[in-house]
Amino acid sequence: MRGALEREVKLDAGHVRLAELGGEPLETRIFTSTYHDTPDYRLAHLGITLRLRTEGEYAAWQLKLPRSRGRLELEAPAELPSLPAEVLDLLAAPLQGRSLVPVATLRTKRRGVRMELDGTEADVLLDEVAVVDGPRAGTSFLELEAELQGEGDLGAVESILRGAGAADGDDRPKLLRVLGVDAAPPRPESDEAGEHLRAMIGRQYDEILRHDPGARLGDDPEDLHDFRVAVRRLRALLRAGRPLVVETWSEPLRDELAWLGRALGPVRDLDVLLDHIRSEMASLGDEQVSGRPIVTALGLERDEARQAMLAQLRTRRYRDLLGELERAARAPVLHTEQQPLAEIASGEFRRLRRAMAKLGRKPSDEALHRARIKGKRARYAAELAEATIGKPAARFIARAKEFQDVLGAHQDAIVAEAKIRDLAADAPRHVALVAGRLIERERERRRAARAELPRVWKKLKRAGKKAYS
Secondary structure: OEEEEEOEEEEEOOOOOHHHOOOEEEEEEEEEEEEEEOOOOHHHHOOOEEEEEEEOOEEEEEEEEEEOOEEEEEEEEOOOOOOOHHHHHHOHHHHOOOOOEEEEEEEEEEEEEEEEEOOEEEEEEEEEEEEEEOOOOOOEEEEEEEEEOOOOOHHHHHHHHHHOOOEEOOOOOHHHHHHOOOOOOOOOOOOOHHHHHHHHHHHHHHHHHHHHHHHHHOOOHHHHHHHHHHHHHHHHHHHHOOOOEOHHHHHHHHHHHHHHHHHHHHHHHHHHHHHHHHHHHHOOHHHHHOOHHHHHHHHHHHHHHHHHHHHHHOOHHHHHHHHHHHHHHHOOOEOOOOOOHHHHHHHHHHHHHHHHHOOOOOOOHHHHHHHHHHHHHHHHHHHHHHHHHOHHHHHHHHHHHHHHHHHHHHHHHHHHHHHHHHHHOOOOHHHHHHHHHHHHHHHHHHHHHHHHHHHHHHHHHHHHHHHOO
């Protein structure tokens, strides 16, 4: 499959005239898109779209996946009447065995110009969309969008379009407009503590489904990062929510989430380590050539870990876990009596304060790692209670993230040093010398993190006192 990152902005066309923008005219196109989804629009709710596009004699399956900087569009020629196997594999988690059906058919007449502005190249497209089949069959609408070609400043192009008469419009993909779907996180239906927990579970479950395809694809490490964060948040939420949930239900679920975290962890850890080592190597000048065996060995280890991860994502155990999470997102098993969320979050903060008070002046690496875990639990508990506490909780969450980042850098440095030592143990002398320089930098990173810790802890402690006073 071919893939491209799509970065665009959608606007109301207003009185914009393409001919007055001064760009190079693009060929007018007419194409038909038949969108496929589950009957309950499961993909659309996750911000994923799948369509069969036909233009003249050409037909292709196009899958769009959400990304932090836009959407990834994958395309495979429609040589067979059924979906390509690689597309079905990418959608295994979001679909979970559900059938795909046509949900809407749109016919689009597209006109456009290619604009160039101070090194930025973008296609400005005016789409006349007719809904042929689906919930709004017989209706039509106009859509103006600017799509970045390569790198550049899309905001500058947007400013020109707004100056020419464009205005805020519906920024959802065309299908979501037609279906009336908003890919927004689930909201609690009441102020009850258990309902807030249910909504948070649903939000993280959706994040797993949203980023599973990208983690399988493997072209952007951030998909795996977001996937893993969602798994960790779920475990932490279920732990923080112990006063709310029946433990005979929640603890087995937490155990399975721990298993999934272990399946994802090695690949993500190696992604972070490789990126860091490459950055450090780039500053070594000519010596970086001698360090290439270290990067190569890490890359091979990462490839092996990725194959093991993919094997786990294709197991019945993973499918069963997704089913349990779906049920949890609908109806977690709760106690009749529920402790207020603010009390739960305050309790996690107290446990963090006690752990920090015991550190002493020269805490061990293990003690700092435990403090980091408690800081993470306190942050996620605050996220659970944010809606009831308000702005003080939001400030606490921001300070807790700084605290996590500092202790995370400390732990990353420890892991990196151990890995470099292991790889350089039997290496030639020129490789060992580079490894020695890298190890010294990791030790400096540890020292810097330890020096920064008192400052970030002081800010976090102050924010905690204000949030839970």
